[in-house]
Amino acid sequence: MSxxxxxxxxxxxxxxxQQAVELLKTLAEDSERxxxxxxxxxxxxxxxxxxxxxxxxxESAKSEQQHWDMAHLKNTLGKLQPLLAEAPRIEKYSDALKNK
Structure with missing residues:
Protein backbone atom coordinates (compact mmCIF):
# COMPACT_ATOMS: atom_id res chain seq x y z
CA MET A 1 0.00 0.00 0.00
CA SER A 2 1.32 3.43 -0.93
CA GLN A 18 -1.15 34.93 14.81
CA GLN A 19 -4.65 33.55 15.33
CA ALA A 20 -4.28 31.37 12.23
CA VAL A 21 -0.87 30.10 13.31
CA GLU A 22 -2.31 28.94 16.63
CA LEU A 23 -5.13 27.14 14.82
CA LEU A 24 -2.68 25.48 12.42
CA LYS A 25 -0.42 24.34 15.28
CA THR A 26 -3.38 22.79 17.06
CA LEU A 27 -4.50 21.16 13.82
CA ALA A 28 -1.07 19.58 13.38
CA GLU A 29 -0.98 18.29 16.96
CA ASP A 30 -4.49 16.84 16.76
CA SER A 31 -3.87 15.32 13.34
CA GLU A 32 -0.66 13.61 14.45
CA ARG A 33 -2.71 11.79 17.11
CA GLU A 59 -0.28 5.66 5.85
CA SER A 60 -2.75 5.48 2.97
CA ALA A 61 -5.29 7.44 0.99
CA LYS A 62 -7.95 5.82 3.18
CA SER A 63 -6.31 7.24 6.33
CA GLU A 64 -6.25 10.72 4.82
CA GLN A 65 -9.88 10.41 3.71
CA GLN A 66 -10.89 9.47 7.28
CA HIS A 67 -9.06 12.60 8.46
CA TRP A 68 -11.65 14.74 6.65
CA ASP A 69 -14.39 13.22 8.84
CA MET A 70 -12.67 14.13 12.12
CA ALA A 71 -14.47 16.62 14.37
CA HIS A 72 -11.24 18.46 15.20
CA LEU A 73 -10.54 19.11 11.51
CA LYS A 74 -14.06 20.33 10.77
CA ASN A 75 -13.92 22.60 13.84
CA THR A 76 -10.53 24.06 12.90
CA LEU A 77 -11.50 24.61 9.27
CA GLY A 78 -14.61 26.46 10.40
CA LYS A 79 -12.52 28.80 12.54
CA LEU A 80 -9.79 29.19 9.90
CA GLN A 81 -12.07 29.94 6.93
CA PRO A 82 -12.76 33.62 7.76
CA LEU A 83 -9.01 34.22 8.30
CA LEU A 84 -7.98 33.09 4.81
CA ALA A 85 -6.92 35.48 2.07
CA GLU A 86 -7.84 32.85 -0.56
CA ALA A 87 -8.92 29.24 -0.81
CA PRO A 88 -6.20 26.76 0.20
CA ARG A 89 -4.41 24.90 -2.57
CA ILE A 90 -4.20 21.18 -1.82
CA GLU A 91 -1.99 18.74 -3.72
CA LYS A 92 -1.69 15.01 -3.12
CA TYR A 93 1.17 12.69 -4.07
CA SER A 94 1.92 9.01 -3.62
CA ASP A 95 5.13 7.05 -3.19
CA ALA A 96 4.00 4.52 -5.81
CA LEU A 97 7.26 4.88 -7.77
CA LYS A 98 9.20 3.75 -4.74
CA ASN A 99 7.55 0.36 -4.94
CA LYS A 100 8.35 -0.20 -8.65
Whole structure:
Protein backbone atom coordinates (compact mmCIF):
# COMPACT_ATOMS: atom_id res chain seq x y z
CA MET A 1 0.00 0.00 0.00
CA SER A 2 1.32 3.43 -0.93
CA UNK A 3 1.70 6.28 1.51
CA UNK A 4 -0.05 9.53 0.69
CA UNK A 5 1.77 12.86 0.85
CA UNK A 6 -0.36 16.00 1.06
CA UNK A 7 0.70 19.61 0.69
CA UNK A 8 -1.75 22.39 1.43
CA UNK A 9 -0.81 26.02 0.80
CA UNK A 10 -2.65 28.43 3.09
CA UNK A 11 -2.60 32.23 2.70
CA UNK A 12 -3.80 34.22 5.71
CA UNK A 13 -5.16 37.76 5.92
CA UNK A 14 -2.32 39.81 7.42
CA UNK A 15 -4.20 40.98 10.50
CA UNK A 16 -5.14 37.38 11.44
CA UNK A 17 -1.75 35.69 11.13
CA GLN A 18 -1.15 34.93 14.81
CA GLN A 19 -4.65 33.55 15.33
CA ALA A 20 -4.28 31.37 12.23
CA VAL A 21 -0.87 30.10 13.31
CA GLU A 22 -2.31 28.94 16.63
CA LEU A 23 -5.13 27.14 14.82
CA LEU A 24 -2.68 25.48 12.42
CA LYS A 25 -0.42 24.34 15.28
CA THR A 26 -3.38 22.79 17.06
CA LEU A 27 -4.50 21.16 13.82
CA ALA A 28 -1.07 19.58 13.38
CA GLU A 29 -0.98 18.29 16.96
CA ASP A 30 -4.49 16.84 16.76
CA SER A 31 -3.87 15.32 13.34
CA GLU A 32 -0.66 13.61 14.45
CA ARG A 33 -2.71 11.79 17.11
CA UNK A 34 -4.81 10.14 14.38
CA UNK A 35 -3.90 6.51 13.80
CA UNK A 36 -3.08 6.88 10.09
CA UNK A 37 -1.06 10.10 10.32
CA UNK A 38 2.70 9.59 10.10
CA UNK A 39 3.64 13.29 10.07
CA UNK A 40 1.91 16.68 9.97
CA UNK A 41 4.05 19.80 9.76
CA UNK A 42 3.21 23.49 9.42
CA UNK A 43 5.89 25.52 7.62
CA UNK A 44 5.96 29.28 7.02
CA UNK A 45 6.95 30.54 3.58
CA UNK A 46 10.29 32.35 3.35
CA UNK A 47 9.08 34.20 0.26
CA UNK A 48 5.43 35.08 0.89
CA UNK A 49 4.25 36.85 4.03
CA UNK A 50 1.33 35.22 5.85
CA UNK A 51 1.65 32.05 3.78
CA UNK A 52 2.12 28.56 5.17
CA UNK A 53 2.09 25.02 3.91
CA UNK A 54 1.10 21.88 5.66
CA UNK A 55 3.18 18.83 4.81
CA UNK A 56 1.32 15.68 5.71
CA UNK A 57 2.25 12.03 5.42
CA UNK A 58 -0.53 9.45 5.72
CA GLU A 59 -0.28 5.66 5.85
CA SER A 60 -2.75 5.48 2.97
CA ALA A 61 -5.29 7.44 0.99
CA LYS A 62 -7.95 5.82 3.18
CA SER A 63 -6.31 7.24 6.33
CA GLU A 64 -6.25 10.72 4.82
CA GLN A 65 -9.88 10.41 3.71
CA GLN A 66 -10.89 9.47 7.28
CA HIS A 67 -9.06 12.60 8.46
CA TRP A 68 -11.65 14.74 6.65
CA ASP A 69 -14.39 13.22 8.84
CA MET A 70 -12.67 14.13 12.12
CA ALA A 71 -14.47 16.62 14.37
CA HIS A 72 -11.24 18.46 15.20
CA LEU A 73 -10.54 19.11 11.51
CA LYS A 74 -14.06 20.33 10.77
CA ASN A 75 -13.92 22.60 13.84
CA THR A 76 -10.53 24.06 12.90
CA LEU A 77 -11.50 24.61 9.27
CA GLY A 78 -14.61 26.46 10.40
CA LYS A 79 -12.52 28.80 12.54
CA LEU A 80 -9.79 29.19 9.90
CA GLN A 81 -12.07 29.94 6.93
CA PRO A 82 -12.76 33.62 7.76
CA LEU A 83 -9.01 34.22 8.30
CA LEU A 84 -7.98 33.09 4.81
CA ALA A 85 -6.92 35.48 2.07
CA GLU A 86 -7.84 32.85 -0.56
CA ALA A 87 -8.92 29.24 -0.81
CA PRO A 88 -6.20 26.76 0.20
CA ARG A 89 -4.41 24.90 -2.57
CA ILE A 90 -4.20 21.18 -1.82
CA GLU A 91 -1.99 18.74 -3.72
CA LYS A 92 -1.69 15.01 -3.12
CA TYR A 93 1.17 12.69 -4.07
CA SER A 94 1.92 9.01 -3.62
CA ASP A 95 5.13 7.05 -3.19
CA ALA A 96 4.00 4.52 -5.81
CA LEU A 97 7.26 4.88 -7.77
CA LYS A 98 9.20 3.75 -4.74
CA ASN A 99 7.55 0.36 -4.94
CA LYS A 100 8.35 -0.20 -8.65
Missing amino acids: KLFVMAKVSILSHHT ESGCLSYQILPSREEDNTFITLEVW
